[in-house]
Structures are given as structure tokens and as C-alpha cells.
Amino acid sequence: MTGPVTPKPSADIVTIVEAQRRDLQRDKRRQTLLFLGVLVVLVAVSGHLGEVSWQKFVNGIPRFGSYISRTLPPVSPETLWADLGRWMWAGGRWVGLLFDTVLIAFVATTLGVVAGFFLSFPAARNLAGGVVHYQLARRFLELMRTVPELVFAMLFVFAFGLGALAGVLAIALHTMGVLGKLFSEINETISDKSLEGVVAAGASRDQVIRLGVVPQVLPAFISYTLLRFEINVRSASVIGFVGAGGIGQELMFVINQFIYRDISAILLLLIITVALVDIVSEKIRHRILDGEQRR
Amino acid sequence: MLRIEGLTRRFGTVTALHDVSLTVEEGEFIGVIGRSGAGKSTLLRLINRLIEPSSGRIFFGDEDVLAKRGRALQDWRRRAAMIFQQFALIDRLSVLDNVLVGRVATVPRWRSWTLAWPLADRALAIEALDRLDMTDHALKRADQLSGGQQQRVAIARALVQAPRLILADEPVASLDPRSTRAVMDSLARINREDGLTVLCNLHHIDLARDYCRRIIGIHAGRVVFDGPVEALDAAAIALIYGQDGEE
Amino acid sequence: MTTAADRIARVSRTYPALLYPDPRKLWGRRAAWVAFVLAFLWASYHLGLSPMRFWTGFTDLWIIARQMVPPTHNGFWLDYLAALLETLAIAFLGTILASLISIPLGFLGARNVVPSFAIHFGLRRVLDVVRGVDTLIWALIFVSVVGLGPFAGILAIALNDTGVLAKIYAEAVENADRKAGEGVRSAGGSGADVARLAIWPQVFPVFLSNSLYFFEANTRSATILGVVGAGGIGFFLADRIRVNAWSDVAFIILLILPTVAAIDYLSRWLRKKAIGRHDAPGARM
Known part of the structure; x- marks a missing residue:
């Protein structure tokens, strides 16, 4: 392909390459067509089920544009600060609610991690005490992972009343399910051979886990935990839709009441909060993992 | 001191160890030799109870080793310290903590969970490392050491277990010749100075000749030679290593 | 045979830096744990989470769970x-x-x-x-x-x-x-x-x-x-x-x-x- 440059050879080479490609893919083409056919049928059926029509797109997209533009505050250079001040008229309260949102994510992540940590050992094939423990732990984690947080939140709002408790418990249960499974998969990468030294020294089962397993899996656990915390901040921003605390309730109110300026103001603050949490979490993750490498 | 009677272990249809009986006296340095897969490793693992026998009995003094459960079993494992071919250290723990793992059966649970080892145990571990010339590396992570150094850490861990017996399963098979000497010398010194009984699986006859006073030869799961190292003649070696696997 | 006290005294002379864990690291780690627990407790308090509410709600949750069985679709x-x-x-x-x-x-x-x-x-x-x-x-x-x-x-x-x-x-x-x-x-x-x-x-x-x-x-x-x-x-x-x-x-x-x-x-x-x-x-x- 990097041969001598003679006048106008390039088109030939491209055609040769194209021809070769065509040869290679000719037998694949039928399969690809079949795949596309199935896809088209599925799209058509789903489109029917989802009540989609071109008309809706044609009408909807401009309307989304005007919706967005209506949420933007009028800002002129002369009265910049006054305009911004009017836009963020309830800024203090919103920041407080966002702070609560982050706290909900923090408390829920902590609870979920602790529970998921302890369940991840019976849920790991190589560390479970027996088939019964293993199956019980696995199935339980699976259930907690599959039921959406918002469903838990709705149930808990009924049981515990409106407020953050319901949200914290909902997110904590889901986190336990997700992290418990991830942790157990990390545990399963530990070879029995590396644990033999601890077993043969006379350690009991929990000591084998503490001394043999935990030091090896901890960096990965911490990394996943911080990632989950970032996700949980996002979840905590919507559990207020069902009355389970955080910024969600206020956000739902202003969207449903079409208070356009407040929508953009709250969303801006929310995006900033999420970005800040992501940055801080990333910093911590890098510091812990680097420290682990250096030691 | 250690009495083994009719010990048999089957893995599925394969009999790894067949009707082994032997007696070990206090302070012996015994080399267990044989081809790989002959059952040497199975024998040591059975004694430490890492695996369970299909039949047979093991006595230590008048204790029935195979009857031990729970705390008693953990205490037995502490007294029958194992050393492994691949060292079996925890890579991400410091050398000192790895040695202190040897104290796990003797400390309260909260101490092993928080790695808050008693001062006396730390002193014991440091002295063990000192005997093996490893104190310079005490605070390094175990995976930063060479193979020979890791094996010496493993020996230190065995020492702090305050064992009655050291079961070394191919301790030098993964090491270069110089480390091999260092590790075998350490084992010999421990045997000499502390009077600790050592059972050492070895692949090489030469090493067995240099370090062991008694040799147990295993062929295809059976003990085919058991006697002083002087009695290990060409005929015995042929029996142990076999020209081809009969039986 | 030496006693534990003798051994500690001896090692504290030869390898004092190894015998005692680095106090800065040790107390740093303990302080971090305490700070984390305090932050957790304060956040829980700030959000109005109380064990009392948890237990009273738990009985309601139990009622829900009991009424969930058997699942029905009512047509x-x-x-x-x-x-x-x-x-x-x-x-x-x-x-x-x-x-x-x-x-x-x-x-x-x-x-x-x-x-x-x-x-x-x-x-x-x-x-x-x-x-x-x-x-x-x-x-x-x-x-x-x-x-x-x-x-x-x-x-x-x-x-x-x-x-x-x-x-x-x-x-x-x-x-x-x-x-x-x-x-x-x-x-x-x-x-x-x-x-x-x-x-x-x-x-x-x-x-x-x-x-x-x-x-x-x-x-x-x-x-x-x-x-x-x-x-x-x-x-x-x-x-x-x-x-x-x-x-x-x-x-x-x-x-x-x-x-x-x-x-x-x-x-x-x-x-x-x-x-x-x-x-x-x-x-x-």
C-alpha cells in the first residue's frame, strides 16, 4: 500500500481494496440483510406499540426547541447581575435541596456498600460456605438489583412516610444488589491457591476472608463504590418525584407547573452538582489507586 | 510423635495415596521424594488437613488428628505449619503482616480483623524475619520480593506459628539454585536449632541427600522406600522413580 | 525460652521502627475512620433518619409484604x-x-x-x-x-x-x-x-x-x-x-x-x- 507514487495509481488501488473487501464480505451480506430485515420489522412493530408517527416527530421536535428556549432567562449585559439574581431567586433553597440529595446518595451508598460487602462472600462460588448459602445470597442480590429503585421508593414512602428515609433505603437496597453482585464476581477471581497459606496457618473462615481475600479485592471494591456513588447522586435527584426526598420534588413541581425559568435554574444547579461530585470522586479514586500502586 | 496408619486418598477414580503408614520422631529432617504426581503433595496436605483422607488415621502423640473440628482443627493447622511451592503469601499485604498471619489462630478475632497484632507477636515476627535476614524488607509489599525472598517470608510465617512440625511442599521447585540453597539452609538451621521436625517434599535426589537424614520414597501413591539416607542406593532409586509405572 | 516481655524489650532495641507501627499512619487511618462515621451520622441526622421511624415503618412494610401474597391481577x-x-x-x-x-x-x-x-x-x-x-x-x-x-x-x-x-x-x-x-x-x-x-x-x-x-x-x-x-x-x-x-x-x-x-x-x-x-x-x- 505504500508503493512508489506513479501518476494516478490511487484510484486503482482503492478499487482493488474495495474489490477485496467485497469478496470478503459477499458471504456475510446475506446475514447482514437478514439482520437488517429483522431490525426493520422490530422497529415497525415497536413503532406501532409505542404510538410513534412521523407527524409526532415533526410536531414534537420544534416544540422541544421552543420549550428549551422558553426556559432560558432573559439576560442583558447592562443588568447582568440583577438578571442572574432574579433567575436564581430561590438559589439558597435549591442548593440546600441539592446538598440533601448528595447526602442521600452518601448515606445510601454507605449502607448499600456495607451490606453488599458482607453478602458478596456467600455469593462468591469459591468462598460460599455451601450451595444453600450461595444460592440464597445470589437470588436475594438479584432481586434487589432487578426491582427498580423508584419502585422501592414508592413502597417505602407508603411504609415510612414522605421524606429522605424512604429514598435512602430504596437506593441502599438497590446499591446492595448491584455492588453485592459485582463484588462477588471480583471475589471469584481470587484463586484458592493464594488463600491456602492463610488456611494452613489455622485461620477460621472469616479470617481467611479478612486476611486473604479483602487485601486483594479492596482497590477494586473502592473503585466500584465511588462509581456507584456517582450514579446514586443521579438517582437521588429523581426519587423526590415520588416524595422520597432531595431536589426531585421541587423539580417535578416546577416542570409540571411550567415555571420555565426555575426549570433551567434547577437543572443548571443539578448539572453543576453532578459534575462536581464526579470530579471529586474521580480524584479520590485516582489517589487511592495510585497509592495502592506505590505501596 | 506423628503416626500415620493406612492413609488412603482417592480423587475420583485415581488413587493419589494408597495405604500409607509411617512414624515420624521428634526432631527428624525427612525428605519425601518421588516423581511429580506420585502423591507427595497429597501426603503433606492430608497431614495439615487441607484435604480429607478417604480412609486411614493420623495420630500426633495420643491426639486423633482426623477427629479435630473447629478451633481444635485451626490449632492443629497452626502446629503443623505448611510451606508451599508458590509461597502462598498475600501479595497486597506487607511482609510483616504476612508473617503475622502465622499468629492468626492465637489472637482474638478483632485483632486479626483490624491487623492490630499484639506487640509480643510483632516482636516474634520481627525476630523470625531477622533469623532469615529479611528485616530490611519487612515493610515492603510481599509481591515486590523475589521468589527466594518470598519463600523465606513464608518460612518466617511458619516459624511464628510456634509449630511442632513443618510440612514443606516442594519449597524450592520454583527457585533458582542460589535461592534454593538459602531456603534449604534455613530449613536445616531451624531443624537443628529449634529441634523442629521437618517433612520436606523434594524433587531432586541430590538435595535430599545433602539435607535429609531420613528418606521416604513414594511411587504411584505407595511408600516404596523408608530408611536412612545412607541406604538410598541405586536399586532404591530405581524403585522410587521407576523405569516405567508398574502397578 | 524467652518471655514475651524480654522479646519485646530486645526487639525494641534492635528494630524499634518495625516493632511499633508508624504512629502518623496509624492515627491518620483511625482519624479518617472516625471522620467518616461522624459524617455518616451527621448526614443521617440532617436527613431526619431515625431508628424509631425505621422500626415503626418496618411494621407497615410487613403488612405490605403480607398483602402481596398471593399476587393477583383482578382481570x-x-x-x-x-x-x-x-x-x-x-x-x-x-x-x-x-x-x-x-x-x-x-x-x-x-x-x-x-x-x-x-x-x-x-x-x-x-x-x-x-x-x-x-x-x-x-x-x-x-x-x-x-x-x-x-x-x-x-x-x-x-x-x-x-x-x-x-x-x-x-x-x-x-x-x-x-x-x-x-x-x-x-x-x-x-x-x-x-x-x-x-x-x-x-x-x-x-x-x-x-x-x-x-x-x-x-x-x-x-x-x-x-x-x-x-x-x-x-x-x-x-x-x-x-x-x-x-x-x-x-x-x-x-x-x-x-x-x-x-x-x-x-x-x-x-x-x-x-x-x-x-x-x-x-x-x-
Whole structure:
């Protein structure tokens, strides 16, 4: 392909390459067509089920544009600060609610991690005490992972009343399910051979886990935990839709009441909060993992 | 001191160890030799109870080793310290903590969970490392050491277990010749100075000749030679290593 | 035999630095733990979480759990099934739409295809904003824009996924083997030729595999879109919870769980197949 440059050879080479490609893919083409056919049928059926029509797109997209533009505050250079001040008229309260949102994510992540940590050992094939423990732990984690947080939140709002408790418990249960499974998969990468030294020294089962397993899996656990915390901040921003605390309730109110300026103001603050949490979490993750490498 | 009677272990249809009986006296340095897969490793693992026998009995003094459960079993494992071919250290723990793992059966649970080892145990571990010339590396992570150094850490861990017996399963098979000497010398010194009984699986006859006073030869799961190292003649070696696997 | 005290005294003379753990590290770690526990307790207090409320609520939870057995549908099972199909349709169309939008955005956002810093940077910031807002918030907004129903849900999923998928696609394009691109370029191919001939075969399996993965995740999120009126099974779920019809709630949850599990399984199977099938031609190029 990097041969001598003679006048106008390039088109030939491209055609040769194209021809070769065509040869290679000719037998694949039928399969690809079949795949596309199935896809088209599925799209058509789903489109029917989802009540989609071109008309809706044609009408909807401009309307989304005007919706967005209506949420933007009028800002002129002369009265910049006054305009911004009017836009963020309830800024203090919103920041407080966002702070609560982050706290909900923090408390829920902590609870979920602790529970998921302890369940991840019976849920790991190589560390479970027996088939019964293993199956019980696995199935339980699976259930907690599959039921959406918002469903838990709705149930808990009924049981515990409106407020953050319901949200914290909902997110904590889901986190336990997700992290418990991830942790157990990390545990399963530990070879029995590396644990033999601890077993043969006379350690009991929990000591084998503490001394043999935990030091090896901890960096990965911490990394996943911080990632989950970032996700949980996002979840905590919507559990207020069902009355389970955080910024969600206020956000739902202003969207449903079409208070356009407040929508953009709250969303801006929310995006900033999420970005800040992501940055801080990333910093911590890098510091812990680097420290682990250096030691 | 250690009495083994009719010990048999089957893995599925394969009999790894067949009707082994032997007696070990206090302070012996015994080399267990044989081809790989002959059952040497199975024998040591059975004694430490890492695996369970299909039949047979093991006595230590008048204790029935195979009857031990729970705390008693953990205490037995502490007294029958194992050393492994691949060292079996925890890579991400410091050398000192790895040695202190040897104290796990003797400390309260909260101490092993928080790695808050008693001062006396730390002193014991440091002295063990000192005997093996490893104190310079005490605070390094175990995976930063060479193979020979890791094996010496493993020996230190065995020492702090305050064992009655050291079961070394191919301790030098993964090491270069110089480390091999260092590790075998350490084992010999421990045997000499502390009077600790050592059972050492070895692949090489030469090493067995240099370090062991008694040799147990295993062929295809059976003990085919058991006697002083002087009695290990060409005929015995042929029996142990076999020209081809009969039986 | 030496006593423990003798041994400690001896080692404290020879190796004092080893005998006592580094106090700075030790107390640093303890302080960090205490700070963490205090932060946790303060946050719990600030949020009004109290063990008392937890226990009283627990009895209510027990009542719910008891009333969930046995699950019933009260003759609504056909409606539930239809809503479940609608949920799948929302997830599927949302993913397709997001993938179609993300393909051009992925090439535009890749540094090796579009060298303009302004386009690259601007696009990524817009995607960050789209991604920072949860799907459910977008769903609520789209309900305001296009009205109640599954269409709002489809748009919400498509928009949120575009924020993530376009970024992943762009990274895949950037990671595509440069040598293949140089080969086509040295043969006189234009930028578009490079994209079509050299990069596309390599990134297509990555695109496909990620889209399948997102379909899986979207099936989960689509089950709750109905809570804000954006279509699917979530509408019935929220409604039955609102009127405390717990046995119906249990029935719906029992419908959702195997559906999600089946989609997980299908997606994993297809992903394995997609990667296996498209790997070879990309490598041969």
C-alpha cells in the first residue's frame, strides 16, 4: 500500500481494496440483510406499540426547541447581575435541596456498600460456605438489583412516610444488589491457591476472608463504590418525584407547573452538582489507586 | 510423635495415596521424594488437613488428628505449619503482616480483623524475619520480593506459628539454585536449632541427600522406600522413580 | 525460652521502627475512620433518619409484604402484558434512535476525524449536560412537550442515551487502529473514505455491542417511566401503589422481573455473537 507514487495509481488501488473487501464480505451480506430485515420489522412493530408517527416527530421536535428556549432567562449585559439574581431567586433553597440529595446518595451508598460487602462472600462460588448459602445470597442480590429503585421508593414512602428515609433505603437496597453482585464476581477471581497459606496457618473462615481475600479485592471494591456513588447522586435527584426526598420534588413541581425559568435554574444547579461530585470522586479514586500502586 | 496408619486418598477414580503408614520422631529432617504426581503433595496436605483422607488415621502423640473440628482443627493447622511451592503469601499485604498471619489462630478475632497484632507477636515476627535476614524488607509489599525472598517470608510465617512440625511442599521447585540453597539452609538451621521436625517434599535426589537424614520414597501413591539416607542406593532409586509405572 | 516481655524489650532495641507501627499512619487511618462515621451520622441526622421511624415503618412494610401474597391481577393481565410490550418498545426505539443519532455525533466528536477543537470541545460539553440529567427528568419534560404517553418515554431514553453513547462511540473511533486509516489515505482515499473503509469496520462491533448493552439497561429504566406518565408498565405500577393494591403490585413486579432477566440474557447472547461475527473482517482490513 505504500508503493512508489506513479501518476494516478490511487484510484486503482482503492478499487482493488474495495474489490477485496467485497469478496470478503459477499458471504456475510446475506446475514447482514437478514439482520437488517429483522431490525426493520422490530422497529415497525415497536413503532406501532409505542404510538410513534412521523407527524409526532415533526410536531414534537420544534416544540422541544421552543420549550428549551422558553426556559432560558432573559439576560442583558447592562443588568447582568440583577438578571442572574432574579433567575436564581430561590438559589439558597435549591442548593440546600441539592446538598440533601448528595447526602442521600452518601448515606445510601454507605449502607448499600456495607451490606453488599458482607453478602458478596456467600455469593462468591469459591468462598460460599455451601450451595444453600450461595444460592440464597445470589437470588436475594438479584432481586434487589432487578426491582427498580423508584419502585422501592414508592413502597417505602407508603411504609415510612414522605421524606429522605424512604429514598435512602430504596437506593441502599438497590446499591446492595448491584455492588453485592459485582463484588462477588471480583471475589471469584481470587484463586484458592493464594488463600491456602492463610488456611494452613489455622485461620477460621472469616479470617481467611479478612486476611486473604479483602487485601486483594479492596482497590477494586473502592473503585466500584465511588462509581456507584456517582450514579446514586443521579438517582437521588429523581426519587423526590415520588416524595422520597432531595431536589426531585421541587423539580417535578416546577416542570409540571411550567415555571420555565426555575426549570433551567434547577437543572443548571443539578448539572453543576453532578459534575462536581464526579470530579471529586474521580480524584479520590485516582489517589487511592495510585497509592495502592506505590505501596 | 506423628503416626500415620493406612492413609488412603482417592480423587475420583485415581488413587493419589494408597495405604500409607509411617512414624515420624521428634526432631527428624525427612525428605519425601518421588516423581511429580506420585502423591507427595497429597501426603503433606492430608497431614495439615487441607484435604480429607478417604480412609486411614493420623495420630500426633495420643491426639486423633482426623477427629479435630473447629478451633481444635485451626490449632492443629497452626502446629503443623505448611510451606508451599508458590509461597502462598498475600501479595497486597506487607511482609510483616504476612508473617503475622502465622499468629492468626492465637489472637482474638478483632485483632486479626483490624491487623492490630499484639506487640509480643510483632516482636516474634520481627525476630523470625531477622533469623532469615529479611528485616530490611519487612515493610515492603510481599509481591515486590523475589521468589527466594518470598519463600523465606513464608518460612518466617511458619516459624511464628510456634509449630511442632513443618510440612514443606516442594519449597524450592520454583527457585533458582542460589535461592534454593538459602531456603534449604534455613530449613536445616531451624531443624537443628529449634529441634523442629521437618517433612520436606523434594524433587531432586541430590538435595535430599545433602539435607535429609531420613528418606521416604513414594511411587504411584505407595511408600516404596523408608530408611536412612545412607541406604538410598541405586536399586532404591530405581524403585522410587521407576523405569516405567508398574502397578 | 524467652518471655514475651524480654522479646519485646530486645526487639525494641534492635528494630524499634518495625516493632511499633508508624504512629502518623496509624492515627491518620483511625482519624479518617472516625471522620467518616461522624459524617455518616451527621448526614443521617440532617436527613431526619431515625431508628424509631425505621422500626415503626418496618411494621407497615410487613403488612405490605403480607398483602402481596398471593399476587393477583383482578382481570387486568391483558392490559399489564400490553403495557409490558409497550415498555419493551420504548426501550427498543429509544436505543435505536440514540444509536442513529450517536453515529454521526461519534465521528464528529472524534479528534482523529474532525480535528477542530471547537467542534470537539463544544459537542462534548453538550453531551455532558444531556448526560448529567437523569432519564426520568427528561421524561417529565417530554411529557410537558409532547403530552402523556410512550412517545415522551422514547424521546427521553433517546436523549439521555445519546449523551452517553455518542461519547463512547467517539472514543471507539479515536481508538480505531490508525494504521488502517493511513493505509487508505496513502492509497489516495479522502477523509470520508477513511471513515467508511478503515474506521467503520473496526468500530461497528463496538457500536453494536454498546447499543445492545444500552437496550438492556433501558429496559430497566423504561419500566418506571410510566410513573411520570411517559408510557409503559410503570403507569400501572404507580397507580396500584397509589391505591394500595399490594397484591396487584406484586403481580406486576413478578411480570417485570423475568422480562428484564430475559432481555439481559438475550442481549448478552447477541453481544457475544455480534463481537464474534464482526471481529474478523475488521482485523483483516
